[in-house]
Amino acid sequence: MELLIFYPLAGFCVVLALGVVFNTSPVGSALSLIGMMLGLAGIFVLQQAHFIAILQIIIYAGAIMVLFMFVIMLLNLKKGDDAGWIARDRNLLLSVLTGLLAVGILYKLSDIIFTAKMNTPAILPDSFGTVAIIGETLFTDFVLPFEVASILLLAAMVGAVVLAKTKLD
């Protein structure tokens, strides 16, 4: 059952990720990204991480992507506004080379990944991935990072307001 769900979902995500990169229109890219994130949420569910899956949908697919769309609309970007989707200058060769190299590395990595152990998931308790257990961990062992994250978000909020203001006075 898991097999049947995983491979189609994985393929779906990869295709949509490619769609993000190789789409000429920013709106198209953004829509592909939303799709990819929904797909990833499905993969998270497969991994028993229900809470994170929900967050993925709410935060990423919801909030963050809305922000992206909003900015695209605000800047009134149209297809081909960036004069071709790909860099034309001398970086192109290097970029392509890097891409090839990256694929090579991926191939190399796959050797190691496929020889790795842990072919089956661990025996998980029923409570794994639930809001209750995540919440408990978050507020006991990871309370300091949690608080720091809140400060980070506050700083980001103030920073965004300051940066986006028309006139700095």
Added chain:
Amino acid sequence: MLLKLTCLVPLFPLIGSIINGFFGLRIGKNAVGLVACGSMGLSFLTSILIYIGYLMLPEGQHIYEQVAWTWFGAGDFTVDFGFQIDPLTLVMMFVVTGVGLIIHVYSIGYMHEEYSYYRFFAYFNLFASAMLLLVMGNNFLLMFIGWEGVGCCSYFLIGYYFEKKSACDAGTKAFIVNRVGDFAFLLAVMYIFNIFGTIDFSDVMHAAPEKLIYGGEIVTIITMLLFVGATGKSAQIPLYTWLPDAMEGPTPVSALIHAATMVTAGVYMIVRCNVLFNLSPLTMTTVAFIGGGTAVMAATIGMTQFDIKRVLAYSTVSQIGYMFLACGVGAYTAAIFHLVTHAFFKACLFLGSGSVIHGIHGEQDMRKMGGLKSHMPVTYWTFLVSTLAIAGIFPLSGFFSKDEVLYHSLMDGNIIFWGMGVSAALLTAFYMFRLVFMTFHGESRVDPSVHPHESPKVMTMPLVILAGLATVGGLLGIPFHHYWHLHTLHSWLEPVLHFDLANALEHSGHMLHEAGRHAPSWAHLLEPKTHDWMIELLLMFFSLAVALTGIFGAYMFYIKRPDLPEKFTEGQWGLDLVQNKYYIDELYDESIVQPTIEGSKLLWKECDAKAIDGAVNGTAQTIGWFSRQAQVFQSGFVRNYALFIVVGFISLLLVMF
């Protein structure tokens, strides 16, 4: 326990200095004077309390040490920030705090017109603190800190009128000449540490007779280095040239630092290390020769100077020469005795000269004085008393102390030392009365536009006190102590100066024997010295006669027949030599200063500008060239940078797998 107050003595002036230095401009002149004198007064009172506490120490204990904290430690070696109280320290403490207090009070009047009044008092208090540290420290390093501290304050205060080029130069000269001596002193301390493994006075002095061979190379080197240090600070041949120039500073500075306290630090140090010096006859002879030679030479120069303060400066050099002469013949008590009486009368003389300068608005040339006796009676009479004291007239303090030095230089030294001492005494009486006659007697040569006036009470009171001390100070050391035992200072200093020569010689003999060397015969050293009261009495009359001769000579030359000096010196090549201070300054300038400057210039132009700067600039240029090559990567495009990150990341992966 009153002795627990020890560490407060140097602390009070330090606090005063900090208050005056940081807030002096804000709190006003009256408060500055109050803080400065108050801190010195407190220090003096504490010294008295410590004296009482010292007297209450149990029988047999003659040294009290107070360790404030351990300064630093390395392995077994620790240096304490500690103070020691013993008879010698107490004498010095009283001189520093007592005379210091009087001169502080005087300065309130003398410096009153100065704008940077507070700066003067901040340095002055700091000096007092450093000097107390010097005399109270219980180890060589702490003494060295005080030693450097007083040198530093001396430099600040000589250059007090820093807008005057000559004052700045004089300060620099004093500082650099002192460095020579300080360096030798530091070397001596290092050598002592190397030999003894400790630098505490009591430990070193205790171990010295057992570790050092009488007359051996080690002790000779150590004491010679210490002595070079002392010549620097105490202005002896060959490092005396800074002291006359130091008169550029305000007069109270000359009185406190360059007459009463700091310049006697060398004498104090030698007396403090008397055990070491006793072990080295060669150094002792050198000390006596240098001291006697300085006494005579400085006195001859003093005869020809016309600047009132310079005469006193040469007189100071000469008198400190006396103290060294006394140290050199082993008469440490006489040295300290002369140090104390000298502090009284020389401080009084300097303050008196300051009063004169103050009264005629800054004139220092004696050729433009004269007849001031009627205008400033208090100054005159106190000055006269001190002059009689320094000339050695019975029964003033100088008579007793100088006589003791002369007696010991003959009995414990030889006829040459005595001859030096007596000729210096003759010259002293002559030039001091020359000073008095030229300044206070005869016709007035003062600029008619200047109206001489007596100084205010705050300045004359210290003069009176010091003159009183100069009068009665001699009672500290009543002569013939072998018969009467009335020499207070002698019995007081006995615990510090106690030295068992026979024991030391025995140890030295053993050590030489173990080293397989033949020990020389020291038997003659152990013969008891004879004390003949007849000789002592005869010498007294003789030196009194010498002093009176000097005074009479000055009277003839400068009162009776003012044309005599001209006639007498006309066509004499010697006068030119003496008036130019034997061309010592010029000699030093030619032989040391100029070559140093030339050498520095050579190093600067050739070594520094070409080699070192060349290397540095060359490095920068090479790196600049490489940077220009690498500039290509710095395109300014974010994506390019990201690309490099990825390339780096991938190469890392390739290396890892």
Added chain:
Amino acid sequence: MLEDTVPLSHYLMLSATLFVIGIVGVLVRRNVIVVFMSIEIMLNAVNISLIAFDNYMNLSSGQIFSFMVMCVAAAEVSVGLAIIIALHRNKPTVNLDEFNLLKW
């Protein structure tokens, strides 16, 4: 017959693939918004690995980490988009090659 579970390695492979796609996007695209989205892909790719390891090793810290990653991503997006708006206001373009301010 195939087992009914997916080995951990396949999850990791998916994660690596998405990450490389993100890198390529960052490197080859000139539209600043798309570059930004590619960065989001990379962040998500990392999340997959974290969660997969969690599942296979019975941990929950990985989930906490991916939670933190989301926080950071949110902060980053808000600030980053604000920067883009500010940039766009100065110079009406979204072409990254027009901006070489880092040179100075």
